[in-house]
Amino acid sequence: MNKIITISRQYGSGGREIGEKLAKKLGIPFYDNELITRAAKESGFTESVFERAESKATNSLLYSIAMGMSAYGSQDLGFNNLSLDERIYLAQAEVIRKVATEGSCVIVGRCADYILKENPNVVNVFVWADINSRVERATTMYNMPTKKAEENILKIDKRRANYYNYHANEKWGKAENYHLSIKSDYVGIDNAVEVIKLYVEKGV
Template sequence: MNTVITIGRQFGSGGREIGEKLAEHFGIKCYDKELLSRAAKDSGFCEEMIKTHDERPTNSFLYNLVMDTYSFGYNTSTFMDMPISHKVFLAQFDAIKSIAKEGPCVLVGRCADYALHDMKNCLHFFIYADEETKIQRLVKKYPDLNESKARDMMIKKDKQRQSYYNYYSSKKWGRADSYDFCLNSSVLGIDGTVKLITQIIEDFEQKEQ
């Protein structure tokens, strides 16, 4: 196993669960919230601050300015003047690259596919599902939610993720040409989708040999 797997996901689609099951199958680590701890450790930022700004968009700086500053590193005066949200993004961006260099793993969300776009041994997936399936999964996961509240939460979270991804990457969230594979988890279910992705990864690794 030599492949780094990234997973973008709609809220309620089961993307994180799919990532965890893939990691378990291949005996590798899955980074979702764990990525925040790693970013905090590597950057020296407070983990609570990173959690507060996790996958949240901002409109205060232009994307190009962020990436220009990134190329000069953390110690520039421009970086020091950056909004916290940009510092958090760059800390996560660096953590994703560092983790991927350490070996095969699963990385969920946080523009991981964009951060690793130049790595050859990566496969990038996007998981979506039909609205009813997502709502039922959310209601089951969060007992205090009714269907109406679950729908509202789903719309809000997806808007946040879309804005974050579209702002910090040069691609479009959820669009087929932004990823290697887009899969509807409603069709085969969580386990069936994991099985399909496993087959894709195994075929990819065989091709690369």
Template sequence: MSEKIIVTIGRQFGSNGRKIAFKLAEDLGIKCYDKELITLAAQESGINSEIMEYHDEKPTSSFLYSMVMDSASMGYSSPNILNMPLNHKVYLAEFEVIKKIAKEGSCIIVGRCADYVLKDDPDLISIFIYAPLQKRISFVAATESISESKASTLIHKTDKNRANYYNYYSDKKWANVESYHLSADSSELDIDGTVELLKSYIKIKKNTVQ
């Protein structure tokens, strides 16, 4: 694309936020980052990728676990960094990678407080994808081949982790409409329809800013 577009997408579990993000990136001809951030952050920081994944988008974990596993992390050498709990090191590593990716060009970044990390970027467009709970339960139960009861438990646990993580590291509230430029119910328009909605919004917002 000729103009720079930075889109961050927060999402409720089971709302198809990830699929929407990657479809939007495909249509716009730009890169989308989700789990890829873990690999990049591990490479940049030297922190073991399995440790990165364990702490990814999770709230502050037990102090004991951080102290025990901290010896497995590598790469950071400054006293301030070395004295940080492991989960803070993981957040900082992802923070730096998000900044680097956005600086390099147009992209879509899923989760990980990216909208907060890039809050001062004039090209930022922050989006939140949600859907009614029962529809998400039915979707997760079908895609994961589990009961609706287990799907409900998984949804609540995942969303709680994401909310705690976001609320801890940012000065905003996860899933609060005031925290994003646009919130969209993906169950109303399905994946393709929601992508078309987001594309229209991005185009209008870009034209308005210009």
């Protein structure tokens, strides 16, 4: 039976590394930026357009307005009436659904947990950590300048939350949206991989 593992994560929590190591240990494909490349190829949009979509979501209200659709819904949902960002999201969602039908895999971010919520073979994981741990990781491993590192990390988290909250109409990081929540600075990266692996293997 195929198992699709989606990983949502706070910035600097090591969620991407956990996902990559998990996929390698399970011997299954890992998708992160690869989704952007594939979606760009299949939709005709450039990769830079996809990369900008999530980074623009700095304010939930302004983002909703910028999307070109009412946050309270629209009666006219024709494709031609969707904003560019909505079309980008739909193109990426289509790719996520496709890779989920191709076999087991690990998918990081991009609302994959919501997009695949009707799939019974999906395990959704949220990875988080204390801010001090995330600052240390961001400055030492991601080369983020130490000055205002915490502020920048929280801004990135806010963008991810607004992007998710808008498209999924759910709250990013809310426990009920995930099967498993892991505090990576408590268990460590490699142990987090083992915890997820065991959870997936012991699941129904």
